[in-house]
Amino acid sequence: MELIHLVMDMVVPPMLFIFMLVVLPPYSIYKCISRILKMFTMEDLSGKVVLITGASSGIGEHLAYEYARKGARLALVARREKKLREVAEKAREFGSPDAIIVCANVSILKDCKRFVEETVNHFGRLDHLVSNAGIISGFYFEESRDITNATSVMDVNFWGSVYPTQFALPHLKESKGKIVVIGSASAWSYGPYISLYSASKAALGNFYETLRVEFGSSVKITIASPGFIESEITQGKHTTADGIVQVDKEKIDNLIGVYPVQSASACAKNIVNAVCRGDRHVTSPSWCSFVYIGKVFVPEIIEWVAHILFIIIPNITKTDAAAVNNISDTNGIKK
DSSP: OHHHHHHHHHHHHHHHHHHHHHHHHHHHHHHHHHHHHHTTSOOOOTTOEEEEESTTSHHHHHHHHHHHHTTOEEEEEESOHHHHHHHHHHHHHHTOSOEEEEEOOTTSHHHHHHHHHHHHHHHSOOOEEEEOOOOOOOOOGGGOSOGGGGHHHHIIIIIHHHHHHHHHHHHHHHHTOEEEEEOOGGGTSOOTTOHHHHHHHHHHHHHHHHHHHHHTTSSEEEEEEEOSBSSTTTTTEEEETTEEEEOOHHHHHHHHTTOOOBOHHHHHHHHHHHHHHTOSEEEESGGGHHHHHHHHHOHHHHHHHHHIIIIIHHHHHHHHHHHHHHHHHHTTOOO
16 A cells, blocks of 8 residues: 555656646636636626625625625625614615515524525525625634634634525525635635634635535535625624624734725625626635735745734834833823
């Protein structure tokens, strides 16, 4: 058995290299032509039924508006009924012929079954499942006292997409529909302080990449990887069943650092356009994808830069600020 692996170690790399040399040029031409053709064959969303989780704010809210502008019928899911009603009303004003709301928790299996069933019972079909619901839990791993407090992140961000997918799948196959997954650029970039959030999004992406192999062309999947987007998360908040809970705003600001925050409306527009084109992936803003390229080719350098930006510089800044405060207190100066 070890001899077989030794032979494979010697044979596979050169064969893969030759394969890439042969396949990559025609594949690149195919991708270019395909992308041009997709611009002229955008999916018509008029009358399509779209179920969006986490639709009460942020990206989910603006996805509802973008789908509404294209004439889609909407099922909006979240935990805050008042916010959902406001979003549904605006969606109707933007052009949605029908929009219903369903209050539910995506981390609860029976809730997921219920909101999929209510959607299909009301509209008679389901064309797009948009798994957007997500929460954040921020802390430095070495400072955590009870790591089990963060299990809700995986419950919502990962299982909160898996559960609806299971129940929606038969209906999506029937309509030859699509699954839209709102992941995160942090799944493949480096985000200290949100390590478990990033891990949950990485698991999400890997899961749906695997489903592509299982489903083939029966259900198409678009995986979105937003960067820092204007939302409750970038404001240092996340939603719970009881409302909005604050997390450390200073550390969130340190994490965002030099990155510009994109508006939720621009992000949602990019995602819906990508879905209509049938894209497999979409990164918004698009420049974030170059971080991924850097990670592939020069991972050590990207890690080093991330450590300086997100760990060393914030610590120096914090130390300097503390020193200024000490001097002010010593001189009796009140700030």
